[in-house]
Amino acid sequence: MTDTYAVGIDFGGTKILAGVVELTTGRLVGTCKKKTRTPGDTLDVAKRLSSVVEEALAAAGLNKKQLTAIGVGAAGMVNRERGVLLNAVNLGLTEIPITEPLSREFGVPARLGNDVEVATIGEMRFGAGKGCDNFICIFVGTGIGSGIVINNVILKGAAGTAGEIGHTVLHPNGRICGCGAHGCLEAYASRTAIAKFVASEVARGQESVVRDKIDPTKGILRSKAISQALESADPLVTRAVTEAARSLGVGLASVINLLNPGKIILGGGLVEASELYFRIASEEALSKGLAIAVKKTEIVRSGLGDYAGIIGAARLASM
Secondary structure (H helix, E strand, O other), rough: OOOEEEEEEEOOOEEEEEEEEEOOEEEEEEEEEEEEEOOOOOOOHHHHHHHHHHHHHHHHHHOOEEEEEEEEOOOHHHHHHHHOOEEEOOOOEEEEEEEHHHHHHHHHOOOEHHHHHHHHHHHHHHOOOOOOOOOOEEEEEOOEEEEEEEEOOOOOOHHHHHHHHOOEEOOOOOOOOOOOOEOOOOHHHOHHHHHHHHHHHHHHHOOOOOOOOOOOOOOOHHHHHHHHHHHHHHHHHHHHHHHHHHHHHHHHHHHHHHHHOOOEEEEEEEEEOOOOOOOOHHHHHHHOOHHHOOOEEEEEEEHHHHHHHHHHHHHHOOO
């Protein structure tokens, strides 16, 4: 049997990760990772995405002629039919064509989905969701998004935006979210929320090992820096992560009560980097959800880790 290859791209708020995927097995044969933006970069999206495809193909030892399709998972609201990124709060982008430039450049079909939607496809086919008919994938990074699977079908919603759990409201008069609303889960439980809290405390004179690793103007703190701070028992970062995890747990409890999933799959850079975050969020969810519902809900980590998005995007491209 001849191997069939597609490229999957995870287009996120801080990084773009691309990979060449063998579609039958989900095996990754070559990857490329770049920052979404570089200093002074105006972010030419088409050029940036084309470059990661080319480099992923080179890493896999393949050429354009061996490529059958390209899939993209973008962090934001998308129009799947037009292949357009409609609105990406954490990228500051609106109405950006994604699939047409890629299809023209590489001569293959290209498809677009929401980033967590495609990660959910990856987990459903090759990861922790395999064999489970009803589950929810929630990925935590720059923002928070989810993919909802009911009876083995991904729920898209009337406008195609189902799964925006990060913009469910915890506190109606709370912190301003990147979407402009007040009190969204994302404003309390994301890596961005942790970074902003730590930056504000450092600015007030609080000591922390991440003092020189945080961008106080943009509120950027990488998952690796958070992990290292937790390993060194940094009090400020530990407090920030604990409170963020509790907030996520409250959101997860509402998901359990509303949808009664068999599994909740947690992924994304923050979950991968912090056992503390995963544990506290899970405990909070199971303690606050309805007793009957939580007995049937298992909370697990992503089976594909950081590669769920690119494997799922490649799978989307071939569907």
